Amino acid sequence: MRTDLYVTGTDTDVGKTYVTVQLLRELAAAQRVVGMKPVASGSERIDGVLRNADALQLMQASNVDADYATVNPYAFAPAIAPEYAARDAGVEIEVSVIRQTFDTLTQRSDLVLVEGAGGWLSPVTETIDQADVARALGIRDVLLVVGMGLGCVHRARATARAIEADGFRLKGWIANETGGDDPDLNNNLQAIERNLGAAAYRYFRYEPI
Numbered sequence: 001m002r003t004d005l006y007v008t009g010t011d012t013d014v015g016k017t018y019v020t021v022q023l024l025r026e027l028a029a030a031q032r033v034v035g036m037k038p039v040a041s042g043s044e045r046i047d048g049v050l051r052n053a054d055a056l057q058l059m060q061a062s063n064v065d066a067d068y069a070t071v072n073p074y075a076f077a078p079a080i081a082p083e084y085a086a087r088d089a090g091v092e093i094e095v096s097v098i099r100q101t102f103d104t105l106t107q108r109s110d111l112v113l114v115e116g117a118g119g120w121l122s123p124v125t126e127t128i129d130q131a132d133v134a135r136a137l138g139i140r141d142v143l144l145v146v147g148m149g150l151g152c153v154h155r156a157r158a159t160a161r162a163i164e165a166d167g168f169r170l171k172g173w174i175a176n177e178t179g180g181d182d183p184d185l186n187n188n189l190q191a192i193e194r195n196l197g198a199a200a201y202r203y204f205r206y207e208p209i
């Protein structure tokens with residue numbers, strides 16, 4: 001029974017990629033793991049083709065080879081909501097395409113970590129939500145990356161409630177400091193643990209590069 005995970009966040013820019021890369025690196029020690037970024041906006045053209053930094057980082061942290069288009073089937077240039085980026089590019093995002101590329105990855109790996117775009121309720125298109133993508137991939141478990149800081153308790157609780165209301169299991173949550181210390185870190189960790197009913201799966205301090 002596969003345990004592929006859909007990695008979401010309490011918002012964009014909270015550390016989904018950062019955390020997924022760390023997890024891939026750790027998990028690679030014991031199994032064949034690969035990251036996937038189905039839909040990505042904020043990509044740049046390299047040698048004439050669009051490449052997204054998230055997807056490239058996930059590929060680098062994986063120990064399973066896959067070509068770029070399989071890891072990131074939908075890449076858009078502007079760093080805006082994928083729904084608008086796809087519309088402006090005249091591209092119709094199809095869940096079946098994402099499922100096909102996901103199947104390619106599952107055939108050659110033990111575990112796929114799928115990074116969503118933005119937060120859990122960030123639309124993929126006008127009619128497709130992150131939940132629809134995860135469901136189409138047959139994924140049941142969601143990992144929530146919580147960007148720590150003032151307001152994170154609400155964002156974590158609201159996102160967890162939405163994930164479970166959509167019929168998914170909150171596999172765990174990861175506390176992440178994206179930019180400097182959270183002055184109320186311990187209070188926030190305790191408040192989130194109390195409300196999400198699960199201890200922080202992991203906690204990543206802010207590691208300035």
Ligand SMILES: Nc1ncnc2c1ncn2[C@@H]1O[C@H](COP(=O)(O)OP(=O)(O)OP(=O)(O)O)[C@@H](O)[C@H]1O
Nearest residue numbers: 012013014015016017018118177178204205206207
């Ligand atoms: N614990 C950390 N220590 C240091 N830098 C971090 C940490 N977490 C995140 N960052 C940095 O903060 C920025 C945002 O993180 P990241 O790109 O992982 O967010 P994201 O949730 O994946 O964003 P998006 O919604 O665009 O996919 C990146 O530059 C990342 O390297």
Ligand SMILES: C[C@H](N)[C@H](N)CCCCCC(=O)O
Nearest residue numbers: 012041042079080081118122
């Ligand atoms: C461009 C950015 N870094 C993300 N890739 C996309 C964020 C989408 C947010 C959509 C929304 O919920 O408003």
Ligand SMILES: [Mg+2]
Nearest residue numbers: 016017054115
């Ligand atoms: Mg990311």
